[in-house]
Amino acid sequence: MNKAFVKETEQDDDDDVQLAPPIPAGAKNYITPAGYRRIKDELLQLIDVERPEVVKVVHWAASNGDRSENGDYIYGKRRLREIDRRIRFLTKRLDLAEVVDPSVHHGSDQIFFGATVTYSNQDGVENTITIVGIDEFDPLKGKVSWISPIARTITKAREGDTVTLHTPTGVEELEILEVSYPAAAE
Missing domain, CATH: 3.10.50.30 (Transcription elongation factor, GreA/GreB, C-terminal domain)
Incomplete structure (x- = not known):
C-alpha cells in the first residue's frame, strides 16, 4: 500500500520530553531569570497568538465540508496537536522550575x-x-x-x-x- 494512504497514528504526548534533556531524579529544574522569561514568553506566544490562528484556519477548513481530503484541515489539526503538546511540555517545565538569580x-x-x-x-x-x-x-x-x-x-x-x-x-x-x-x- 502506498504510504500516502496510511493513516497517521497519534504521536506520544511526551515526544518533547524525550527530546529535552531529562531532569535528574530528585533534582530541581534550576533556571536563570532570563531563561524563565524566555520559556514563559514562548508559552504565552503559543497560547495567545499561534494557537488561536490555527484554530481559525481549522474552523474555516472544517466548514468547507469533506475533511478527508482537506489539506488545510488535516495539517491544521496536526499543527494544533504540536502546539498543544509544546504547551503541555512548557507548562510542566515552568511548574518544576526553580529560578536562581x-x-x-x-x-x-x-x-x-x-x-x-x-x-x-x-x-x-x-x-x-x-x-x-x-x-x-x-x-x-x-x-x-x-x-x-x-x-x-x-x-x-x-x-x-x-x-x-x-x-x-x-x-x-x-x-x-x-x-x-x-x-x-x-
Missing part, C-alpha cells in the same frame, strides 16, 4: 550556577562557558547545563584552582582563570 554571587570567585567561567586546558587553549539551566543550554554560545560533566567538575572551584575532568578521551586538567557573575538587575 546568579547575580547574588556577583563579586565571588567561586563557581556556582549562573557563573561565567574562563578556563584553560593542559594545552593552553582557553574556553569561556556559562553554567545555565537544562532548558537553556546552547553549546554553540558557550552555555552549558549545570548537569553537564564540565559544569559538575568545576562547580565550587575558585579562580586559580586546577580541576580534573574525566572525558571519554581521557583525563584533562583544567585551570580556572576567571569567574564572573552578572550584576544585580535594578
Whole structure:
C-alpha cells in the first residue's frame, strides 16, 4: 500500500520530553531569570497568538465540508496537536522550575550556577562557558547545563584552582582563570 494512504497514528504526548534533556531524579529544574522569561514568553506566544490562528484556519477548513481530503484541515489539526503538546511540555517545565538569580554571587570567585567561567586546558587553549539551566543550554554560545560533566567538575572551584575532568578521551586538567557573575538587575 502506498504510504500516502496510511493513516497517521497519534504521536506520544511526551515526544518533547524525550527530546529535552531529562531532569535528574530528585533534582530541581534550576533556571536563570532570563531563561524563565524566555520559556514563559514562548508559552504565552503559543497560547495567545499561534494557537488561536490555527484554530481559525481549522474552523474555516472544517466548514468547507469533506475533511478527508482537506489539506488545510488535516495539517491544521496536526499543527494544533504540536502546539498543544509544546504547551503541555512548557507548562510542566515552568511548574518544576526553580529560578536562581546568579547575580547574588556577583563579586565571588567561586563557581556556582549562573557563573561565567574562563578556563584553560593542559594545552593552553582557553574556553569561556556559562553554567545555565537544562532548558537553556546552547553549546554553540558557550552555555552549558549545570548537569553537564564540565559544569559538575568545576562547580565550587575558585579562580586559580586546577580541576580534573574525566572525558571519554581521557583525563584533562583544567585551570580556572576567571569567574564572573552578572550584576544585580535594578
